[in-house]
Amino acid sequence: MSAEQRVSTQQPSMHDMCGHAPEEAEVFRSVLSRIGDKWSVMLVGMLNDGPLRFTELKNLTPGISARMLTHTLRQLERDGLVERTAYPEIPPRVEYRSTKLGKSLTSPILAVAEWASTHQNEITVNRARYDEANDNE
Amino acid sequence: MSAEQRVSTQQPSMHDMCGHAPEEAEVFRSVLSRIGDKWSVMLVGMLNDGPLRFTELKNLTPGISARMLTHTLRQLERDGLVERTAYPEIPPRVEYRSTKLGKSLTSPILAVAEWASTHQNEITVNRARYDEANDNE
DNA sequence: CCGAATCCGGCCGGATACTG
DNA sequence: CAGTATCCGGCCGGATTCGG
Numbered sequence: 274m275s276a277e278q279r280v281s282t283q284q285p286s287m288h289d290m291c292g293h294a295p296e297e298a299e300v301f302r303s304v305l306s307r308i309g310d311k312w313s314v315m316l317v318g319m320l321n322d323g324p325l326r327f328t329e330l331k332n333l334t335p336g337i338s339a340r341m342l343t344h345t346l347r348q349l350e351r352d353g354l355v356e357r358t359a360y361p362e363i364p365p366r367v368e369y370r371s372t373k374l375g376k377s378l379t380s381p382i383l384a385v386a387e388w389a390s391t392h393q394n395e396i397t398v399n400r401a402r403y404d405e406a407n408d409n410e
Numbered sequence: 411m412s413a414e415q416r417v418s419t420q421q422p423s424m425h426d427m428c429g430h431a432p433e434e435a436e437v438f439r440s441v442l443s444r445i446g447d448k449w450s451v452m453l454v455g456m457l458n459d460g461p462l463r464f465t466e467l468k469n470l471t472p473g474i475s476a477r478m479l480t481h482t483l484r485q486l487e488r489d490g491l492v493e494r495t496a497y498p499e500i501p502p503r504v505e506y507r508s509t510k511l512g513k514s515l516t517s518p519i520l521a522v523a524e525w526a527s528t529h530q531n532e533i534t535v536n537r538a539r540y541d542e543a544n545d546n547e
Numbered sequence: 548c549c550g551a552a553t554c555c556g557g558c559c560g561g562a563t564a565c566t567g
Numbered sequence: 568c569a570g571t572a573t574c575c576g577g578c579c580g581g582a583t584t585c586g587g
Contacts, residue, residue: 287452300530302452304530304533306448311439311443315424318425331569335428335432342570344559344560384517384522388514392514393437399511403488404488500548
């Protein structure tokens with residue numbers, strides 16, 4: 274049994290998915306990098322529980338600036354992960370809600386978020402140990 | 411039934427995991443950002459199938475430079491996701507393998523990678539449509 | 548073969564001030 | 568309330584060169 278057959282029986286391999294041509298890999302990565310940028314994952318996660326207004330989202334996301342909140346939401350809207358609805362009222366009200374595509378991402382990223390939450394202490398220890406081993410600097 | 415109870419019966423909420431204090435959220439995010447940076451996910455995924463040498467890893471990862479490969483592997487080693495073994499031979503041989511912690515991450519990130527692979531076309535279309543709607547610029 | 552060192556352009560992302 | 572505009576420091580990441 275070849276290596277390809279062996280791994281295909283349990284899980285897809287990264288090498289198969291990312292594509293072998295540089296262009297394919299770049300699309301693949303451009304999607305991954307959206308997942309990986311500073312605030313996207315948290316925002317998509319937040320919106321999973323229901324639609325939220327701009328300020329609510331800002332208050333729920335500690336440390337984010339208005340600029341980055343706007344910017345990140347635009348990117349997510351562009352990718353079709355988030356839907357924006359502006360109500361022409363005074364004062365203005367804008368609601369952000371997860372799209373079908375956005376919801377389909379929720380399960381995978383919550384798994385990653387859960388992993389991060391579970392292992393963050395272990396990783397913090399590992400980093401400290403590594404930094405001490407390669408002492409000073 | 412409260413909102414907290416409702417969501418807790420199906421899935422953990424992002425808001426619960428990320429922590430509410432800025433410091434907690436920052437640790438949480440520092441772990442997520444490692445997942446999200448340009449090459450980490452692909453490399454961890456590659457190493458899931460078995461240990462690889464530096465050059466093998468480089469050839470399997472289209473577009474990566476030697477500098478970034480080294481740098482990313484160092485970060486992964488620091489976090490305890492990857493183990494580095496150098497054999498004092500001539501020519502030198504260095505093997506990278508996934509640690510137990512690294513393997514525990516494989517399942518979640520493969521789920522995300524699979525999602526990315528599945529929806530990359532849809533996202534590409536969404537981006538094109540968005541860019542056209544907000545035409546020129 | 549497996550890196551380290553250096554240089555450097557770009558853009559990510561925070562701070563601040565200002566609009567409808 | 569929900570942004571936009573502007574400035575700007577930092578660091579991400581590629582290219583190149585050098586070393587063990």
